[in-house]
Amino acid sequence: MIIAVLSGFFFAALLPLLGRFARKSVPLIFSFLPIALFVFFLTSLPLIKGGNTWISYHSWIPSFGIDLSFRLDGLSMLFALMITGIGALVFTYTAYYLKGHPYLDRFYGYLSMFMASMLGVVLSDNLMSMFIFWELTSISSFFLIGFNNEEASSRKSAMTALGITGFGGLVMLAGFVLIGHAADTYSITELLTRPEVLKSHSSYTWIIVLVFVGAFTKSAQFPFHFWLPAAMKAPTPVSTYLHSATMVKAGVFLLARFTPILGDTFWWNTTLITIGAFTMLYAAIHAIFRVDLKSILAYSTISALGILVFLIGIGSEKALLGAALFILAHALYKAALFLITGIIDHQTGSRDVSKLAGLRKVMMPVAVAGFIAALSSAGFPFLIGFLSKEVMYEAGLQFGEWAFLLTAILVLTKILLFVAGFWAGIKPFSGILPNEFQKVTLPSALLWVPPLLLGTLSLLFGVFPSIIEQALIQPVVSSMTGKESPIYLALWHGFNLVLLLSVITLLLGFFLYVFLKPSEKLFSKTLRFENISPENIIETIGSYFSIFAIKWTKFFQNGYLRNYVITILAFLTILTAYRLFGGVNIYIDWKQISVITPSEIIVVVLMIISIFFAILSTSRTASIVALGVVGFANCLFFLFYSAPDLAMTQFSIDTLTVLLFMLVLVKLPKNKTFSSKRIRIRDAVLSLLFGTLIAILTLEVFEEPSSSEVSKYFADNAYLLAKGRNVVNVILVDFRGFDTMVETVVLVIAAVGVFSLMKLDLNPSKKE
Amino acid sequence: MKSLIFRTASTYLLPLMLLFSIFILLRGHYLPGGGFVGGLMAAIAFLIHSFAFGLKETKEIIKINPGYLMPIGLVLAVGSGMVPLFVNDPFLTGLWFEEPFRFIGMVGSALFFDIGVYLVVIGATLTIMFSITESV
Structure with a gap:
C-alpha cells in the first residue's frame, strides 16, 4: 500500500524531467496514475468486506512512535475510491481544459502531489503521519489555488486557504499530541481497541476541541468557511477535485474516523450538531443569493459539509449510514456540477447564472449530465441522492426530543440546496438560447464524458443500491460505528413520514426554483x-x-548592526543578571586544577594583546585580523584539551570570517570618524558586564554534577553501532543524523536568503 | 590583490587544499574531520583563489554555478537516508558494505550522507561569499 500512497510524490518528482515532453505530445498519459490506483483499490474491495481491515506496516521513526502504517477499512476505502476515481476523471478533463497551457506539467505535478497526500490522510494508521499528509494537502492545494499566480486575487485566496487550513492543522497536531500522551500510542488501530481510555481521560475536552478546530477549518465549517468560496479562484478542475470531492471532506473524514474513538459523548454530539446545523443552513441561504455558478456551488458544498458534520454529530447508526451515503452521493453529483460549470465557462466565457440559458441546444450531452446531477442533488427517486436523503430524514426524526427542530432545519436546507442544484445543473440549459451564445459549440468528449460518467453512476447506484450496499457502504458504516452494523438500502420504504418530507422537499424546492430568479x-x-x-x-x-x-x-530592527548587537547583549545581560541575583554558587577546587603549561600562558597573553590591539587600532583591517588571532588562539585551547574536531571547524570558520570581513572592508575608506566618548564608555561597560556574567555562568556550570551517561553511550557505541571511531563525526552523521540533515537545509535556506537579499534590486531604474 | 607571491602560491594551494579537504572528508568517520569541515576547507580554497585572481577566474575554474551544489548535496544526504527504507529499516539507519574498499576504507550510507553535507557546505558558503563579493 505504501507504493500506492507514495507513487503520486514520485510521479510529481519525475515531472520536471519528463513533463515538457509529455505536455506537448500526450497529455493524457498523466491520467494513467490515478486510473491505475483506482483499479488497485477497486480490486481490493473484497478485502474489506464485512468490516475487515487491511493493515500494512512500515517503520519510519520508531523511537517517536511514528511509522508509515496504512489502514484500509470501509471508511478509508470509500475515500480512496473517491480520491482516485474522481482524480482520474479530473486528470483526463484537465488534459483538454488546460490544453496548451505553458505550465500544464506543473499543474499535473501539484495535482498528483495532492492526490498522494490525500490518500495518505485517509489511509494513515498513525496520527503523526496523518498530520504530515494533512499538511501536505494544505500545501499542495496552496499551489493549486494560486495556480494563476499572476493574479493578485488568486494569490490572496491561496494565502487565505493556506492560512486557515494550516492553522487548523497545527491546532489538530496539538490535539494529536494530547491523544498520544493520554493513550500512549499514535496508532488508530490501537486506539480503536480501547476507546474508553480517551473518553475518560482528564484532557478529553481539550482533545476534542483541538481536533474539532482541525476538522472545521479543513471542512469549511462556520466560522472558518470563507476560505472555500475564495478558493474558487482556482481553475475549475481544482475546484472539482479539492473543493467538492476530496480535500474539504478530509475534515469530515477525521470526524468519522474519530467517531468510534472519541464520539458519542455529550460535548461531541452537541458541538457537531450545533455547528453542522448552523453551517448547513447559513451556507444554503448564502448559496441562493449568488449569481456566479462557482459561488453557488461553493456555498452549497459548505452546506453539504455542514450536513455531514451534523449527521456525524447525531451519531446513530442511521445517521452514520446517511453520512456514508451522502459522502458518495455528494461527491458524484457535486463533482459533476463543477465539471459542467467548467465546461460552460470554457465554452461561453461566462459563469453568470442569470444570463446563461438554453445551452442544451448546443451541448446536449452536457445538459443531460447536468440534469442528472441536479436531480441527484435534489434527491429525486432512482438517484443515489434520494437514498441518502431518505436515510438522513429518518436519522433526524429518530433523534429524541429535538427531532422536530433538527429535521425541520434539515428539510429547509435540502429545499434550498434543491434550488442551488437546479440553478447549477438545469438553469443554464433550459429556456431559449440567447443570441450571444448562438456560436457556442460542443467541446471535446474529454470534457463532457467525465460528468456524464458520474451521472451514470448516480443513476446506477440509485436504481440498484445492492451494488454498493454490502461491498462498500456496510464496511464504511461499521468502521464508523466500530462494530458490525447490518444495513439495508431500499428505494421504497412505504408511505410514512419520511416519504412525506421528501415530497414536501421536492415540491417546495421546485416551487422556489420557479419563482425565485437569480439576480445581481x-x-x-x-x-x-x-x-x-x-x-x-x-x-x-x-x-x-x-x-x-x-x-x-x-x-x-532599525538597520544598524551595532544596535542589534547592543539589544541582544543587553537583553541577555539583564536576563542572566536577574537570574544570578538570587545568589551565585561558585566553588573552585584549586587542587583539581591541572598544571598550567607555558604554552597556555603564551596563548593567553597572545589573546589579550590582540584584544587590545583590536580595540585600539585605527585600521579596520588590522582590527579584524586581530579578532581573527583571538579566534585562532581559542582554537589552540580546543586542541590542547583534545577536541581536534572542534578546533578544526573553528579554524575554518575563523578563516572564513576574516576572509569575509576582508572582502567587504577593503572597499571601505579608512576609519575617519570615531564614535563619541560616551558611546564608547557605554559599549565598554556593556561588554565588561556581559563578559563577567558569562564567566560566572561558566564557573557555575562546574557546580552541576555533569552527567556522563550520554557521552558514555556515544563513546561506547560509536564503533559497535555505527562503525566509526571518531565519535564526534558519528554523532553528526549517524546518531543525530536527522539534526544534521535539517541543519544543512537551514544552511541552504540561509545561502538562498543571502543570495536573494544581495541580488534583489528594489530600484530597477538604477541599473545601467 | 596584485601580489605575485600570493598569486603563485594560490595556484598551487587550490588543488592541494581541495585534495586535503577530500582527505578530511573521507577520514571523518575514524579520525578528526568530516563533511562539514571538509566543505569549509574546500570553500576557503576557492575563496583564496578568488582573492588572488578575481571572482571571474575562479568561477571559470568551478565551471558550474556553486549554487547547484546545494540541491545536489541535499538530494544525496536525503537519498542516503532513504536507502534503508528499501530494506525496511527506519530512515537514516546506517548501512555498510561488508568489506573495506581500497584507499577509501569502509563505505556505508553515512559516508554518502557526509558527502552530501560536504557539497551543501561548499555550495552554501560559496554562494554567500560570491554574492556578497559581487555586491560590494
Missing part, C-alpha cells in the same frame, strides 16, 4: 452584512497584526 440585486442585498462576516473580522485582525508587527520590527 438579490446578491447585493447580502453585501450589507459583509462588515460582520467572519471573513472580514478575521481579515481585520490580520491587518492590525501586521501593522503591529511592522512597528515592532521597525523599533528593534
